């Protein structure tokens with residue numbers, strides 16, 4: 001038998017595993033690394049405790065601004081640059097992973113597995129006539145080679161192959177991270193709202209078959225781009241919401257944007273990316289507004305908050321929303337949070353940290369969980385979320401160059 005299969009069998013029999021989750025989201029701000037201790041696997045069910053996760057260490061590895069620029073301009077890249085980026089981002093993810101292991105005072109031999117999302121360069125936007133396709137760069141083989149650890153990566157492609165949207169994927173891990181015994185008793189559902197580049201929601205349900213989730217539209221994607229332009233490239237986001245707070249909403253433009261948006265009207269399952277809410281959207285809004293200024297930032301911040309509130313009102317009516325738990329970098333933008341709270345009132349809006357889940361680490365933890373489930377042979381795509389024909393095991397495997405038992409990788 002291949003020593004790799006031996007190794008995987010032995011890993012799958014361990015009661016607890018140390019798994020590293022890696023992701024850079026659509027904001028392409030940094031590589032998030034979560035080193036987790038995961039006991040068991042699966043979603044808790046009567047008679048089965050499911051996986052439990054402990055965050056050992058969270059680490060953020062900065063992206064070079066040159067890489068961020070390439071990611072934001074992905075639509076215009078030639079095939080050679082994309083191929084090179086696949087390798088370069090893989091190397092950066094490996095470096096991020098090794099630095100995090102060092103920061104946690106662990107060695108690579110103590111890590112059982114890596115789950116890596118990679119960096120999205122393209123994701124379709126659920127529009128009629130547009131084929132479903134998604135592309136994440138950051139080659140898992142590069143990560144396996146450089147760390148000496150088994151890697152599971154490229155999670156979205158398998159869901160698309162099964163007829164799904166390929167997104168959002170985190171509803172499965174939210175079932176584990178945010179299990180909600182209160183909602184079960186009251187029939188009021190806990191909603192997890194993630195504010196990355198794109199905003200997505202998970203509507204929790206005690207039955208995994210009824211968990212519901214979808215992308216609502218933009219979160220930080222438009223605000224980051226406008227902040228960059230308004231500051232002559234100095235700001236990568238509307239830091240602390242200062243620009244939005246000093247502007248006034250252009251009410252006519254706001255109504256136009258809300259009314260004319262085809263994605264907001266579409267029923268879930270649906271997912272989107274910066275092909276829809278990126279440079280082209282911002283350009284159209286700026287032309288309609290007549291200039292790029294703080295009023296445009298206030299308007300786009302309100303548009304973002306309204307698009308989230310409308311999505312919950314239209315598509316999550318029954319059972320009703322009991323509370324909203326916010327995670328992701330957008331939760332650190334007080335102007336955006338204030339507008340989400342105002343639009344969602346009286347539903348309470350709480351930070352993920354308040355319920356014991358690190359807001360920054362949530363997505364990286366999700367990909368550690370996905371790798372753990374792939375090892376155990378558990379499907380992690382939820383047809384109720386992505387529309388896939390059937391639940392499938394997500395992710396592709398990459399193995400280190402030699403039998404892990406004989407590998408002695410030392411940290412740089």
Ligand SMILES: Nc1ncnc2c1ncn2[C@@H]1O[C@H](COP(=O)(O)OP(=O)(O)O)[C@@H](O)[C@H]1O
Pocket residue numbers: 024025026027028029030195196197198220224236237238239240241327328329330332333334363
């Ligand atoms: N202090 C802050 N003020 C405003 N926005 C912030 C702040 N901190 C983080 N953000 C926003 O959070 C984004 C990163 O969030 P993240 O959850 O990492 O998104 P993604 O998953 O898309 O990478 C940044 O691009 C920025 O827009």
Ligand SMILES: [Mg+2]
Pocket residue numbers: 024025026027028029030032329
């Ligand atoms: Mg990020």
